[in-house]
Amino acid sequence: MDLDYEDVDDYNYTYSDIYQDLHPSVNFSASLNRNQSHTEDPFKIFIIVLLAVIFLLGVCGNGLVIWMTGFKMKRTVNTTWFLSLAIADFIFCVFIPFSIVHAAYDFHWHFGLVMCKLTSFIMFLNMFVSIFLLTLISIDRCVSVIFPVWSQNYRTPRMASVVVLAAWVASALLSTPSLVFRDIYSTDEKTTCYNNYRLASDQSHQSAAERHKAVSLTRFICSFVIPFIVIVICYSIIVAKVRNNRMAKSSKPFRIMAGIIVAFFICWLPYHVFIIMEISHHQHNKQVLHYGMPIVYMLASANSFLNPILYVFMGKDFQQKFRLSVLSRMENALGEDVQTSRRFSRTNSTYDKVSTHI
Template sequence: MATTAFCNDIWFTTNDSFDLIGTTAPDIGNDIGHSLNTMSIVVYSLAFVLGVLGNGVVIWVTGFKIKKTVNTVWFLNLAVADFLFTAFLPLSVTYTASDFHWPFGNFMCKLNTTISFLNMFASVYILVVISVDRCASVVWPVWAQNHRNVRKASYVSLCVWVVALILSAPYFIFRDVGPSYHNKDIINCFNNYALSGDEDTYHETHQAMIITRFLLGFVVPFTVIVSCYAVIIHRLRRNHTLANQSSRPFKIIAAIIINFFLCWAPFHIMGLIEMANHMPEYSSEILDDITIIGLPIATSLAFLNSCLNPLLYVFMGQDFKDKVHKSILIVLESAFQEEETHKVSRPVRTKRVQI
């Protein structure tokens, strides 16, 4: 169980709740703890390499190489959120590899965790916007064709980033650095919720942060997403022509949403378990073991989400045998295309032969 001690007039928690930059395991066997840390380092490193390269390509293609559409605006912002997060992963790798010693100072401790949750909130609310946009395009196609444009999509994306920044701000406020409870020579980056130096305030703030994150970062967004796709599926079943036109974009977006759900659901579930384990009435040895082992696994899954989307764009953009013969640019352009009803036909270019 994470150890809490009253130290220097603040409630200082080592290896504190979900910080998205690693969790130590002081109360389990050294072999298990070492294995978990090794797994985390491998996953973080993999997510960094694949995430920076993959999302970098998506940003390059959607931002500079293909015609801007409403869809490309959504996917560009999603890629920016993932790229920003994965670019900071070397800090988490270093933190985990150095036995959770944070050498980067208080500001970077705050910034690193804030970027992590900024990515989470921005990603899930961009998925909400994509789902609502897709629903409007299917249910009200004429209205959508007359009102959907790149400028409005850019304004909506800006609003999403503002909301995500507001929801992430508390992590910048509460993040702090200090000596580890187990080893004073090791500096931890931890959540310091005790603004008034009172234990009750610490636990209340801790619970409020986790519950708010669970509701606004998971339950509410996915309720909207599932509702939108229920309407879409109902409408597509009644209109086979529309279903054929929307097949590829629908499958890609659905895969991205399922990927986000599978990667982030364990994180939020473990957050609730960890919160319960901090309550005297629910605390137990079983929850201790679940928390200590489950936290790094759930966090690693959440990290992987940011590098998987570019792979989905490529491998679901068109048939695999076509991909091996076409450039990444064409593959991604195919993945991000609008429905056929929104596309403007292009004149056929004939090859000119010089005589």
């Protein structure tokens, strides 16, 4: 429960957090923490190692995608989507070293109030941008199937850029609770970065709990429930249309997007489940929350390096891709929509032309 530290005697735990809103640290006394420090070391080391791996893979993978889609490939609607996804993941990965240092120093926050707020803001910005873009891609491809003529005339990189900008603005607005409620609390032993849902003008427990619940449910609805419903509807329409008209000439773009979407929900659904559980933490086992939160944070962070891997290795058969260079594989995986569109546009009907965008 994200509560002010004045309330620690009334609650069993509160956010601490390397895990940027995800890790509830058990609020034992200082002496008990010292007694448990030895037994918690392996878990802390596991967190540090995993964060370091995610950082390296995420920065390298997304940096490569940014370089390819931003500088080496022709600007298209699809490369605009992929570039924006990679930028969001790259920015998130750049901030992971703050969490690594935080864990290495026994979760003592060294970086002040501004970075306490900013690291949390960046994580949720990445979450919202990623799911909004996946939703927009689903809508884009559904529209291409239902309205092929309109899509051929108006589906342009410039329009995609405007939509991407709108998604970033909306994501930033939905991430502002981190800038408002994130706070630091210092004792003689350590400084903690945590959520303080209390306002100076209102010190009641009930109001803070209501704000916490409102923020958590808003994130869950806006970043999971609504996008999930939209994506399922869009891809159901696409699959039905493809089967009825036998439109698809290549399943690769569909497989790539399906993989990205599945990876996103596998990585982020456990986080939302634990956050909903945390709202009513008194009804759940504290150890499950204590050790489960950092694990779901690892899953959520892993999504930032999974997307580039999906771009590369889902484009064609793995053996064929293995024989190609990394750059050739990535360009082929991300650019096939454009290549197949050109190839089939010379020989097939209007429906066949737009089918390559699916």
